[in-house]
Structure formats: structure tokens, C-alpha cells
Amino acid sequence: MNAALDGLTPWPEELAETYCKGGCWQKQNLASWFTEKVSNKENIVLSGLGIDGKPQDLTGKELHLCVQALAQGLAKLNIQPSEKVVLQMGNTNSFVITLFALFELGAIPVMALPGHRYREIEHFLNLTKARTWIAGDNEENSPIPDLAVKLKEGVPSLQNIILDKQDTGPFHSLGSLLENNEILESTNLGHAADPAGIAVLLCSGGTTGLPKLIPRTHRDYLFNAKASAEVCELDEKDGYLVALPAGHNFPLACPGILGAFEQGARVVMCPSPSPDIAYQWITDTNATVTALVPPLVRVWLQNAELGFETPSTLRLLQVGGSRLDADLAQRIPNELGCKLQQVFGMAEGLLNFTRSKDPDLLVQKTQGRPLSELDEIRIVDNQGQDVPSGQRGELWTRGPYTLRGYYKDQKANDSSFSADGYYKSGDLVRRLSSGHLIVEGRIKEVIRRGAETIPAESLETHLSLHSEIKAAAVIGLPCERLGQQVCAVLVNQKETGPTLTLNEVRHFLIEEGVAHFMLPDSIEYVPELPFTAVGKVAYQQLISTFSNPSPKTTH
Structure with a gap:
């Protein structure tokens, strides 16, 4: 067996032929x-x-x-x-x-x-x-x-x-x-x-357990980057500033590093997305395009409020990773002096972009439409049935750059793909008549802290291993700087006696090998976790309770 195909779920022959004839897949690595x-x-x-x-x-x-x-x-x-x-x-x-x-x-x-x-x-x-x-x-x-x-x-x-x-x-x-x-x-x-073989394994920002690996082939990933570069109208006069961590799909190939090289543009590796550093790199290199997540957009806008001007060469700001509030979107052209492009995508494949000719309302209030005409979209209810146009449902997709299976993870594949090969994204969306999507949340609880996606369930599992913790629920609380911050709501094993401090909890998780970006920013104690009528943790109740905590409850 070709070693580059090991762990890759292939596309059906008829679809592969369609993608080749449609010009998506080329014979190049x-x-x-x-x-x-x-x-x-x-x-x-x-x-x-x-x-x-x-x-x-x-x-x-x-x-x-x-x-x-x-x-x-x-x-x-x-x-x-x-x-x-x-x-x-x-x-x-x-x-x-x-x-x-x-x-x-x-x-x-x-x-x-x-x-x-x-x-x-x-x-x-x-x-x-x-x-x-x-x-x-x-x-x-x-x-x-x-x-x-x-x-x-x-x-x-x-x-x-x-x-x-x-x-x-x-x-x-x-x-x-x-x-x-x-x-x-x-x-x-x-x-x-082999152009059909695995080129790179990306990390999934999934909702449970350890990260899954996403096999991207040479031909699908090159199409991903090339088509993205065309939508962003990149050319040799542009400079693409890599502000987000380069190992993420977004700054790597949407259009990112690969798309910039495809169009003859300059790649600028910026060590930090904070305005004081990023602005200097933009100025020194005449960078014209970059990508941020919504919490960083807020930081850049706050910087503008303080009187710091965004470098004049910046012409396009891509924003993705989570939904951008419409009020922030409206401020970007005037306060940052550049055009906004909303991007809704996933390392698993499907990308959606607003276009330069879209009306302002669509740019500000939607997360774009699919990159390719060969992208197939379904929006379904919890029974897997298509919902009427304009109604909310889970996004399912397949296409020339969307995976057909995770790398060597049959359990995940069984739950993440339909029998006819649609990837079940877990994202809740509405589709407008124009084809643009509005993202309205996720089926499973995740916390979006800056550029990182934190699976609440995984962190809860680690917390429950501590001998002094009876139960744990992890929630995302609003945070202007990061979008959301991680709060661990804990039930003490003993009804009376000392409770763990935040530093003690963080130290325990570090010893467990938990990634630093997943560590709680705060902890709260409750006598018992609240539950819904169907026996699930009442996360929304906890979020409402602790979004504005009293000074006594924050550790």
C-alpha cells in the first residue's frame, strides 16, 4: 500500500472524477x-x-x-x-x-x-x-x-x-x-x-477528548489555498501578515502562507497579533492583508479608540474562528481603515467567505458563502432531515477539499459522517437565499478563548480526577479581551473544609498534561451542579449566575 494513503479515507471515484474535471484537483504536489x-x-x-x-x-x-x-x-x-x-x-x-x-x-x-x-x-x-x-x-x-x-x-x-x-x-x-x-x-x-496522498495532518479544534487529526491531501489543500487566494484577490503587490499561530488552517492556507506564495505575494511571519507588535511589522513590510479572530478585532478597535492609527497599507482584514458581532463588523472599515472579509471555515475543509462585491449588510451580518461551486451543503434537524430554507440546523457538508474521514479514528468517523459522506460539522447555521450562512452556535459545548477552541467536556473529565472535586462543569464567560474565558464550576468533595485555590487547580491540570490554553481563568464553588429537566447540566444557568460574579465568589 502507498504509505501516503495510510489513514486516508478516499473520495468515491465518481466524485474524484468530478473534482478533477472541474479543475479543483491538479496533478501537482x-x-x-x-x-x-x-x-x-x-x-x-x-x-x-x-x-x-x-x-x-x-x-x-x-x-x-x-x-x-x-x-x-x-x-x-x-x-x-x-x-x-x-x-x-x-x-x-x-x-x-x-x-x-x-x-x-x-x-x-x-x-x-x-x-x-x-x-x-x-x-x-x-x-x-x-x-x-x-x-x-x-x-x-x-x-x-x-x-x-x-x-x-x-x-x-x-x-x-x-x-x-x-x-x-x-x-x-x-x-x-x-x-x-x-x-x-x-x-x-x-x-x-502522490498528489492524492496525505500532504499534512492538521489538528482538529474538536469538542471532546484529545485532538483528532485531519488528513489533507496535496491536491485538495492546494485547491483550498489557490481558490482562497482568488477570493481574497491577492496578487504580487500584497503582503500577507501571519498574525494567528501559523499551524492553524486559517493562516496556513485560507489563503495564508500557501495562498500568498501561489499569487507571488510576500509572507510576513508576525510573532504576535497584539497591535503594538503587529502594527510595526505591517509598517516595516508594507503588509496589506491579515487574519484575526473576533477577540483580537476588539483589541485592535480598542487600540484605535486610544488614538493609534492602523498602518495605511492594510487593505483587507479577514475575521474568522468564531462569529463576529455585527456591531464590531460595522466599525472595522471606519476605525481600522480597511475592508472586512468574514470567514467561516474548519480545518476539516469547508470554507465560506464574504466577497468584495457583497453588499455591506451581508459582509457585516453573515459569515460568507461556500468557496467552491462544488461544495455541497445540507442544513438538517436532529433527525438528519433537511430543514426549510432560512431555518436553523446543523451544517453538513462534502466537497473537493473536505475530508471523508479523520486519521485513524474509526469511532469519530462513525459519529461525524453520514452514510453518503457528508461531514457533520456540529455548527448550527441558517442559510439565506443568497447562499450566505449565519452561524448561530454549536451543538456541543465549546469555549472559544482567543484563537483556541476548548472542549468543555474534556476539561471536566480531567477536573473530576482530583480527589477533592466531587463534580465539575466548565463554562465560557464573556471576556472583552479573549471573547470568552474559562471558568470551572466545582463541587467540593467535602461539605465543609478548605477548597482548592485557582493556582492549585491549574497546577493539578498541568501535572495531568493539559494544554496551557485550556487552564481555567477562574473557579467558582457551588453546593451542587444545577440540572435541566432532562438531566443535563444547566450550563446556561451557570453562565447567567457567574457572568457578573460578586468579588467573594471569584478565586
Whole structure:
């Protein structure tokens, strides 16, 4: 069996033929595409922090040489075509170089996120049988070195730990792997990769348990990026600022890094989305397009209220990740001085965009319409029956860039896909006569804290393991800065006596290997959890109770 197809649920032959004839799928892989788009460019195509932590500009030729050199260095570690490699890096030039070096080798990156810790990384390593973890971030007090030690001790199959730091101790240094490498043909094995095979494994922002992995093929992911770039009207005069964590689907390929390279635009790896840092990078590089989540939009608007002007080169702000309030949407053109594009998508595939010619009302109050004419949409009730037009229901979808199954997770596939291959998104939407969608929530409880999706049920499971906690409910409370903050509502095991502090709860969860971004921002105690008439936790009641807590109840 072709190793690149291992863990991939294929599209039915008749649909695959339709997608090929429709021009969605091309006979090209990411390695050969990257060489074609970048290798001969004399202009700057990538700006960001280099390995030394200083700003670095790379022309297309320079970037391509760096990619080839690193591919040669990685080949010395015996990384093979179709081998999985867990990639967990911040927004630096090294992220881009490493990603395409892996494509050059024909290896398959597993896109871990910066906030992932031992529990998630161990899961990815074991599920994919990856022997290599490549990691780095922009933090001064980085948790990565300690995590490296813990992974080395706890995962026997992990053979190669590569850190994007100058002082890596006993581990491999990305910089040393880049140096003194003769460019050999043996490193471009990725150019022979099957376009129908897995190119990258994305992380699902799902609602329960450990993250699922999403197999994206070369041909579907290239279509994803190319079509997105066209909708955003990117061209060679643009600069795309990567403000959100680069391992997310949104800044990677919607249009993101891939879409920018497709159109000859410059990619700018911004180390932080905060206005004081992002604005400087926009100014220094003349960036024109970026993407944010709604809580960050609020921060940028607050910055404008204080009299700080958004750099004049910014022409388009994409907003996605969760629903953008209409009142914020209306403020963006006047206060930030750029056009708004709403984006509603998922790493599993389907993308919806508002278009530049859409009336203001649709741009401000909807989350866009599907990217491709071959995207198929159903909006169904809880019995799987289509609802009348304009009514709310769960979004089901299939299409040329939407997965047909998660990576090696039959249990999830059984519950997440219909018999005829529609992906059950869990999103509650309404569809207008124009085809635009309005997102109205999710079926399962998730908390959207900044750019991260936190499954309440998973965190509740961890909390319930503590000997002093009888029961736990996790809720999202309104937060101007983050959109929502995480609140753990706890029932003490003993009716009287001391209760755990917030720091004690957070420390326990860290010891359990819970990702840092999932840790509670606050805790509250109740004698018993409230329940609905059908025996479910009354989350809305808890949210109403603690949205404006008294000073005595916040720990």
C-alpha cells in the first residue's frame, strides 16, 4: 500500500472524477508547486524572525536554498518519504523553512499548535508513529525545553528532538541542521509524492477528548489555498501578515502562507497579533492583508479608540474562528481603515467567505458563502432531515477539499459522517437565499478563548480526577479581551473544609498534561451542579449566575 494513503479515507471515484474535471484537483504536489512558485524569485518573499531572533528577509531564491539545505540536514536523520513528523513552532521564518523542507523530503508534517503540551504531543507521536518532533517558539521563558526532556523520557519511540533555539543542550539544533549541507538530488523525494496522498495532518479544534487529526491531501489543500487566494484577490503587490499561530488552517492556507506564495505575494511571519507588535511589522513590510479572530478585532478597535492609527497599507482584514458581532463588523472599515472579509471555515475543509462585491449588510451580518461551486451543503434537524430554507440546523457538508474521514479514528468517523459522506460539522447555521450562512452556535459545548477552541467536556473529565472535586462543569464567560474565558464550576468533595485555590487547580491540570490554553481563568464553588429537566447540566444557568460574579465568589 502507498504509505501516503495510510489513514486516508478516499473520495468515491465518481466524485474524484468530478473534482478533477472541474479543475479543483491538479496533478501537482506541494514540493514541486513550491519550487515552481518560489525558487527563481529575486524579490523578498518571506520576512520574519530568523533563528538568531533578529528580523530576516529572504528572497525566493534564498528561501528555496534554505529549504533544500534543511531537507538535506533532516535526511541525515533518516527521515523518509511519508514519515510523519510532529511540527510545533511559533511564527518565525523557521516555521516556513521547516514546513517546506519536510515537503521536499516527502515527509508529512503533523501540525501541533503552540499551546499543546505533553498530553497532546504524546498523543500525536503515538497515533502517527512519528519518530521526530521539531519545536520552537518566541517566548522568553519557553516551556519547550522542559517539554523536550519530559517527552524524551516518556515516549521511547521518539528518536529525534529538534529545537529552534541556539542553545539546545542535548537535542538537535535546527540551525546546525541548516548549515554546511551540499544540495543533493536525494533530498527532493517529495517531488515524486502522490498528489492524492496525505500532504499534512492538521489538528482538529474538536469538542471532546484529545485532538483528532485531519488528513489533507496535496491536491485538495492546494485547491483550498489557490481558490482562497482568488477570493481574497491577492496578487504580487500584497503582503500577507501571519498574525494567528501559523499551524492553524486559517493562516496556513485560507489563503495564508500557501495562498500568498501561489499569487507571488510576500509572507510576513508576525510573532504576535497584539497591535503594538503587529502594527510595526505591517509598517516595516508594507503588509496589506491579515487574519484575526473576533477577540483580537476588539483589541485592535480598542487600540484605535486610544488614538493609534492602523498602518495605511492594510487593505483587507479577514475575521474568522468564531462569529463576529455585527456591531464590531460595522466599525472595522471606519476605525481600522480597511475592508472586512468574514470567514467561516474548519480545518476539516469547508470554507465560506464574504466577497468584495457583497453588499455591506451581508459582509457585516453573515459569515460568507461556500468557496467552491462544488461544495455541497445540507442544513438538517436532529433527525438528519433537511430543514426549510432560512431555518436553523446543523451544517453538513462534502466537497473537493473536505475530508471523508479523520486519521485513524474509526469511532469519530462513525459519529461525524453520514452514510453518503457528508461531514457533520456540529455548527448550527441558517442559510439565506443568497447562499450566505449565519452561524448561530454549536451543538456541543465549546469555549472559544482567543484563537483556541476548548472542549468543555474534556476539561471536566480531567477536573473530576482530583480527589477533592466531587463534580465539575466548565463554562465560557464573556471576556472583552479573549471573547470568552474559562471558568470551572466545582463541587467540593467535602461539605465543609478548605477548597482548592485557582493556582492549585491549574497546577493539578498541568501535572495531568493539559494544554496551557485550556487552564481555567477562574473557579467558582457551588453546593451542587444545577440540572435541566432532562438531566443535563444547566450550563446556561451557570453562565447567567457567574457572568457578573460578586468579588467573594471569584478565586
